[in-house]
Amino acid sequence: MLATGWAVMALAMASIWHLQRARGKAGIVDIMWTAGVGVLGVSFALLADGYGPRRILIAVLIGGWSWRLGHYLFARLLSMPEDGRYERMKRDWGDKAQSRMFAFFQIQAFWSVLFAVPVLVAAGNTQPLAWMDALGLVIWIIAVHGERTADRQLAAFRADPANRGGVCNTGLWRYSRHPNYFFEWIHWWSYAAAGWGAVNGWLTLFGPATMLFFLFKVTGIPPAEANALASRGERYREYQRTTSVFFPWPPRKASA
Helix, strand or coil: CHHHHHHHHHHHHHHHHHHHHHHCCCCHHHHHHHHHHHHHHHHHHHHCCCCHHHHHHHHHHHHHHHHHHHHHHHHHHHHCCCCHHHHHHHHHHHHHHHHHHHHHHHHHHHHHHHHHHHHHHHHCCCCCCCHHHHHHHHHHHHHHHHHHHHHHHHHHHHHCHHHCCCCCCCHHHHCCCCHHHHHHHHHCHHHHHHCCCCCCHHHHHHHHHHHHHHHHHCCCHHHHHHHHHHHHCHHHHHHHHHCCCCCCCCCCCCCC
């Protein structure tokens, strides 16, 4: 299943690489990654050898997450210019931008398969449903609702012309500079909870551990903060001084 999933995603990423080359929006890779993890996750859950009701539950969870996030990313792709992260990448890569972008898309194909592994492991849990499954469901509800709320608050802030050039520091954004990323990370603990009693259940920890690494070191917080500093300058620096980078926390006093 993993090899087949990788082959399918490699072909899908190659196809959308051609599309982004024509349209100039590399942000489409985020949509394909989200959809890929969702489709692979649902397929893995339904084909696993675990307890039937749990497999259905996990398929619903990963499918629901993928649909919600994919729909949001698609709407943003249509309504906004190219993501600043990808503009920076293409600018830095110069003449080699498209060849390196192709490699980048293929890396995303590989990671989409690996992020579906925790779903496969959790769905392979043969134990009857228990309180850990209920915990996984609660975690999923909190995470998806939190991320959805953060996305809506940011969209509402950006839609107000009076906020042009400003920094969103209301709602969840008052307590974290990246509440959407925080709740995305929380989401991956759902499968760790549901897969607690599975054979090699420790592999479910790959989801939250790797997502945390990506958010802090690769495609999450570093490019987002660099882009915000470039566009908002001192306003964002003040926001950095007063607001937790990731974990929600009461804001510190503003500097003099």
